[in-house]
Structures are given as structure tokens and as C-alpha cells.
Amino acid sequence: MTTPELEVQPQTGAGPIAAALLSAGLGCFFVGFTNVLAAASKPLTKAFSLYTPSGALSGEAALAVLIWLAAWVLLAKRWRSSSQPFTKVIYAAYALLFLGLLMTFPPVVHILAAL
Amino acid sequence: MEITYRGLITALHGIFFGSLFLMAAFAAVVELIRRHHELSPSELDPGGVRLERFFLIAMALLGWAAVLTGTFIVYPWYRAAPPPGTLDLAAFPRNFLLAHPNTAAWHSLGMEWKEHIGWIAPIVLTMLAAVMYGHRKTLARNPHLRNAVLGFALVGIFATATAGLFGAMLDKNAPVEGGATITLMGAAK
Numbered sequence: 509m510t511t512p513e514l515e516v517q518p519q520t521g522a523g524p525i526a527a528a529l530l531s532a533g534l535g536c537f538f539v540g541f542t543n544v545l546a547a548a549s550k551p552l553t554k555a556f557s558l559y560t561p562s563g564a565l566s567g568e569a570a571l572a573v574l575i576w577l578a579a580w581v582l583l584a585k586r587w588r589s590s591s592q593p594f595t596k597v598i599y600a601a602y603a604l605l606f607l608g609l610l611m612t613f614p615p616v617v618h619i620l621a622a623l
Numbered sequence: 624m625e626i627t628y629r630g631l632i633t634a635l636h637g638i639f640f641g642s643l644f645l646m647a648a649f650a651a652v653v654e655l656i657r658r659h660h661e662l663s664p665s666e667l668d669p670g671g672v673r674l675e676r677f678f679l680i681a682m683a684l685l686g687w688a689a690v691l692t693g694t695f696i697v698y699p700w701y702r703a704a705p706p707p708g709t710l711d712l713a714a715f716p717r718n719f720l721l722a723h724p725n726t727a728a729w730h731s732l733g734m735e736w737k738e739h740i741g742w743i744a745p746i747v748l749t750m751l752a753a754v755m756y757g758h759r760k761t762l763a764r765n766p767h768l769r770n771a772v773l774g775f776a777l778v779g780i781f782a783t784a785t786a787g788l789f790g791a792m793l794d795k796n797a798p799v800e801g802g803a804t805i806t807l808m809g810a811a812k
Contacts, residue, residue, distance in 0.1 A: 521761035532750035561699030612739035
């Protein structure tokens with residue numbers, strides 16, 4: 509019996525790609541989120557200043573990259589042989605990416621930091 | 624023809640690493656779109672695979688080179704605080720821009736956006752490089768996943784272009800200069 513064409517097919521090898529997408533989304537989210545945190549709090553600005561000449565940006569970027577890489581390794585391991593369609597994962601990855609992007613835009617950062 | 628040390632490193636950061644990264648990212652996106660129009664998934668010979676992998680690694684490395692030189696070398700020069708009483712702020716671009724209402728937004732909007740959105744670009748485009756490097760066949764079989772990766776790549780290009788555009792405009796309004804003068808051609812008279 510053949511599978512109808514429109515039925516969602518299991519996507520062989522999709523797991524590692526979904527892991528790469530979700531972890532990249534998470535990394536981008538943390539680029540923006542740490543930016544908002546640093547803008548909202550002077551102690552956090554100081555804490556993020558790992559390399560004083562670059563200020564808080566050094567720690568914000570380092571934390572985001574660390575989270576991105578750690579998530580990538582963990583998710584890739586977890587979904588290595590999974591072949592589900594990952595539709596929800598892709599939506600979550602996009603949501604994280606766009607939130608991260610939004611939280612890099614200074615007018616939005618100022619509004620969120622003032623909350 | 625002369626250039627200062629800081630001017631040279633800034634040019635290396637923006638014009639060499641940054642622009643090449645943007646061009647490479649654009650080429651990767653064109654390749655992904657091209658794959659949408661293949662009648663059947665194409666196979667590469669070993670030389671083609673090597674060339675494609677070299678390109679993808681170079682693209683990711685250019686992105687990291689741009690963002691790391693920007694954050695840890697050029698940005699500290701840009702944001703250095705002038706000693707109290709300094710009247711000529713030309714060597715302190717951040718303070719120079721903030722001192723004039725007509726240029727302040729180049730820092731408060733341009734630089735503050737650039738310094739953060741710039742980090743999104745290498746994260747997204749390294750993911751793109753890794754996926755195109757290691758999962759070529761899976762991508763070819765799954766238009767759903769290919770579209771998702773393509774969307775991320777377009778955001779990566781937007782992030783790179785935004786950082787590059789503001790970098791160029793900031794350098795026009797308050798160039799990062801200083802350090803030793805390097806003579807590239809001809810002797811100073």
C-alpha cells in the first residue's frame with residue numbers, strides 16, 4: 509500500500525538539522541535577551557563586562573555563544589536518529605530568532621529595559 | 624598613501640572580513656534557492672564536494688573574524704573614554720558622535736544596533752554552513768527543512784547587511800583612527 513502524497517512524511521535525517529535550527533534560534537535569542545538585561549541593570553552590565561575595553565558586549569556575546577553551542581551539542585545528540593517532522597521545533601526556532609532580533613533594536617531595548 | 628594602524632585594522636574588519644562574509648552569505652543563499660529549482664537532486668564529484676566545503680568553512684570563518692575583530696579590537700578604540708578636559712574628541716568616536724545632536728543617533732541607534740545584531744549573523748550563518756556541509760542530501764530531500772534553513776539564512780544576511788551598513792556610516796561620521804602611520808605607497812614629503 510502506498511502512502512498518499514499529501515500525508516506528512518517522516519523526514520529521515522531531519523533531527524540534526526532541527527537541532528541546528530533550534531540552537532541557532534536560542535543563541536540569537538540570548539544575544540538580544542542579554543542586551544536587554546544589561547540595559548536594564550547596572551550590576552548585570554558590570555557582570556557581563558568580561559573584557560573591560562569591550563564592556564558588557566563581551567559577556568553578552570560570550571554567554572549567547574556558549575548557550576548556542578551547548579544547546580546544539582545536546583539537541584543534536586538527542587535528535588540524532590529522530591525522523592519526526594519537527595514542525596513545532598521549527599516554529600519555536602523562528603520565534604526565538606525573531607525575538608532575539610527584536611531585542612537587538614535599540615528602541616525596543618529601551619522600552620523593555622524600562623519595564 | 625598612508626593609513627593609520629587603527630584605520631587599517633578597521634578596514635580589515637569591515638571591508639575585508641565583513642564584506643567578504645556578506646558576499647559569501649549571499650552566494651550560499653543563492654545556492655540554497657537554486658536547489659529549489661532542481662528537477663532532481665544533483666550529485667557533486669569529490670572535487671566539487673571539497674570546493675563546496677571549503678567555501679562553507681571560509682564563509683563561517685569570515686563571519687567570526689569580522690565579529691571578533693569588531694568586538695575585541697575595533698570597538699574598544701571606538702568606545703574609549705577621553706581623559707577629562709579633552710576638547711578634541713576626534714580620537715574618541717563614541718564621544719565625538721554623542722557630543723553633537725546631529726550625529727548622536729549614529730551611536731545611540733546605529734552603533735548600539737550594530738554591535739548586537741552583528742553577533743546574530745555568524746551564529747545563523749555558521750548553522751547554515753554546518754547544515755549545508757553535513758546534511759546536503761537530507762536538505763535536498765526535504766523542501767520543508769530547506770525553507771526553514773533558507774529563512775534563517777535570509778535573516779543572517781539582513782543582520783550582516785545592517786551591521787555593515789551602520790559600520791560604513793559610522794566610519795564616515797567618526798572614523799576610528801590612531802596608532803602608527805603606515806605608508807602604503809610613496810614617501811611623505
